[in-house]
Amino acid sequence: MSSSKPSDAIAAKTAAGAGWIIGWRMATRVMGFVSTLVLARLLVPADFGLVALGTGFAQAVDALSMMGVWDAIVREENPGREMYDTAFTVNALRSLLTSGIIFALSWPVAQFFGDARLNNILLALAIGIIIGSLENIGTVDFRRDFAFEKEFQLFVVPRLASVIVTIVCAVIWPSYWDLVAGLMTNRVLRVIFSYTMHPFRPRASLAGWRHLFSFSFWTWVTSIVGLIRNRADSFAIGRLMGATAVGIFAVGNEVASLPSTELVEPISRALFPGFSAAIHSGSRIADSYLRVLALTFMVTMPTGLGVSLIADPLVRLAFGTKWLAAIPLVEIIALAATLRVVAYVSMTLFGAQGVPRVNAWISVVSTIVRVPLLVVPIMYYGLIGAALGLAAATVFEEALCVLVAFQRLHLKLSALVRALWRPTLASAVMAGVMVAAGLGWTSFPFQPGGAILRLLAAISLGAAVFTATLLLAWLASGRPVGAETDVLAGVRKAVFGLVRRGRRLATSVAG
Numbered sequence: 001m002s003s004s005k006p007s008d009a010i011a012a013k014t015a016a017g018a019g020w021i022i023g024w025r026m027a028t029r030v031m032g033f034v035s036t037l038v039l040a041r042l043l044v045p046a047d048f049g050l051v052a053l054g055t056g057f058a059q060a061v062d063a064l065s066m067m068g069v070w071d072a073i074v075r076e077e078n079p080g081r082e083m084y085d086t087a088f089t090v091n092a093l094r095s096l097l098t099s100g101i102i103f104a105l106s107w108p109v110a111q112f113f114g115d116a117r118l119n120n121i122l123l124a125l126a127i128g129i130i131i132g133s134l135e136n137i138g139t140v141d142f143r144r145d146f147a148f149e150k151e152f153q154l155f156v157v158p159r160l161a162s163v164i165v166t167i168v169c170a171v172i173w174p175s176y177w178d179l180v181a182g183l184m185t186n187r188v189l190r191v192i193f194s195y196t197m198h199p200f201r202p203r204a205s206l207a208g209w210r211h212l213f214s215f216s217f218w219t220w221v222t223s224i225v226g227l228i229r230n231r232a233d234s235f236a237i238g239r240l241m242g243a244t245a246v247g248i249f250a251v252g253n254e255v256a257s258l259p260s261t262e263l264v265e266p267i268s269r270a271l272f273p274g275f276s277a278a279i280h281s282g283s284r285i286a287d288s289y290l291r292v293l294a295l296t297f298m299v300t301m302p303t304g305l306g307v308s309l310i311a312d313p314l315v316r317l318a319f320g321t322k323w324l325a326a327i328p329l330v331e332i333i334a335l336a337a338t339l340r341v342v343a344y345v346s347m348t349l350f351g352a353q354g355v356p357r358v359n360a361w362i363s364v365v366s367t368i369v370r371v372p373l374l375v376v377p378i379m380y381y382g383l384i385g386a387a388l389g390l391a392a393a394t395v396f397e398e399a400l401c402v403l404v405a406f407q408r409l410h411l412k413l414s415a416l417v418r419a420l421w422r423p424t425l426a427s428a429v430m431a432g433v434m435v436a437a438g439l440g441w442t443s444f445p446f447q448p449g450g451a452i453l454r455l456l457a458a459i460s461l462g463a464a465v466f467t468a469t470l471l472l473a474w475l476a477s478g479r480p481v482g483a484e485t486d487v488l489a490g491v492r493k494a495v496f497g498l499v500r501r502g503r504r505l506a507t508s509v510a511g
Helices: 004-042 045-063 069-075 081-112 117-132 137-144 148-172 177-197 209-241 243-256 258-281 285-309 311-319 321-337 341-352 356-409 413-436 448-476 483-510
Strands: none
Touching (some): 004 148, 045 117, 045 177, 045 209, 045 243, 069 081, 069 209, 069 258, 069 341, 081 137, 081 209, 137 258, 209 356, 243 258, 243 285, 243 311, 243 321, 258 321, 258 341, 285 311, 285 321, 285 356, 285 413, 285 483, 311 448, 321 356, 356 413, 448 483
């Protein structure tokens, strides 16, 4: 067994990488949020619904050929050029196949959903997929080398340009095409930047296909099943209730999922190379897995619950009265979204361990359970039923991931309880205080100034109560080593770093 130093170094790189990725996601989310605020007042829900249906179908078809070749290179200890070239070629071929299928099915899909405008949207998205397939495979080294600051640049700059294009187009010509224009801009600029930022120049080759296939096959299966699972709600709602309902559900689900999409997904992206490096170095994975799970849960539990508590003023202020039907959806889905950390971290670990077949089987079982949990409630209760079905399916998937992960790592469920009881208690106390104060799960009077003040009061009260309760529970438990220790160590390191920079700056100014 190796010493703790390699493990600590890997953990430090992973933490730094997670910081960059969270920064990237926050930057893109702020830009996307501003874009959505503008577009929500210029466009109608049906425009969002049309694009959501089109992108959902395009991504579902794309999953038919998704091979996970980028992750295969990340987890390799010493990949050669033939592996890079093969990954690039496989990605290009699958994109051509995907685009051909979308071109062929664009009109039948438009007829299925009863809206001819979907035909042109799908044709444009198919062209975007072809463009995206040309991205330089060499940029995968940014993840392998923990150079996430370069990934930050690669993703943020094109995203900023796409937001600007979308808003300008919406002001000049309000239409669902504004959203498509933004997507296309992002794709084109990503390709251009990938070649300016990395010197690798890919060539067409399939020399390393055998080596890639053993890992990529199960990733392909997971992608197919995962897209069916994740898009089942949009397809079912679109078929049974129409594009407007899809738009409302898409906005509600997006707001409710903010903690997982903006915090857990970035952490998982950094964890994959981190787990892979730890495995190659011989470090113990079980302890790292449990610590990461506890740390991320400590963040997602109060934020997810908080989003549910303030859903009413959040939706009213951010999107306007046209979107009030999304409020109960946010309240329901956000509660279940607090648990998504389990699936993200667990499935990242399985991939890094080189057993993607485990992810595939989890996805298969989850999808089999999820589809009826969505479709049946939608038929009887509409959008509320869709939210309840999605919440139930999420709880089932997280429970399944816990059981599989703990069995593979030889951990007991009692270890999970010990790690998570304090943030769970603190979150429950936070919710109780906010509800008692009339700031949670209630409708705010819609005078923008007063609503903003009450929203700020709710956020401040919730954060203060959660933090105080968590610290008291930690101190009462004897200050055990865990997520609280990691957070305090990170804060202490950040403060000391700022102090050192301040001293150096003061010295240089004085000199």
